[in-house]
Amino acid sequence: MLITRRAFVAALPLTALVTRAIAVPASEVTKPQALPDMALGPDDARVTIVEYAAPTCPHCAAFNRDVFPKIKSEFIDTGKVRYVFREFPLNIKDLACAMLTRRIAGEDSAKYFAVVDIMFRQQDQLVEKTSDTLRLIGRQAGLSAQAVEDCLKDQAMQDKISAGQKFAEDVLKVEGTPTFFVNGDEIVGEAGFEEFARRINSLLKS
Structure with a gap:
């Protein structure tokens, strides 16, 4: 499934992968953004994956829990893939999460991904008690309530x-979350590890 800002429904079933025949030049996808990209993996990896996601999107949380760890261990940690995470807020809660994540992480990509993981794991609390949960996450990171x-x-x-979201919408035609670009080829909605592995391995062999 795909969650859009115009149709945000947290209770949607986690099922389908939406396929669109859209490919964007990889150089366009990886253009410098208003904020520095947060990435894991080597800059010169042959495959770059860019994910657009939102902390309150249940499909993004499912991907983070079930698929991303496998991609990380098999392809990122082995130097085959550079993985970029970009914010695509669906609502004001997502925007607040994105701002706090950037504040906690600074320029540390590893810390950024760690905070993103915390946000997804505490998704229910973030949706139900946004301010309290953000203050708690901030305090655990060493920030005072005033700093948060x-x-x-x-x-x-x-x-x-x-500005980053506008680039995604206007240039890359991203409509919702999760959306992925694998060397410019788009995957919209949920995809399992097997789909990513197939695409990555095909690019590594080419």
């Missing part, structure tokens, strides 16, 4: 996240 509040009022950060 100041972070969520950072208009410059909000503008940069919005």
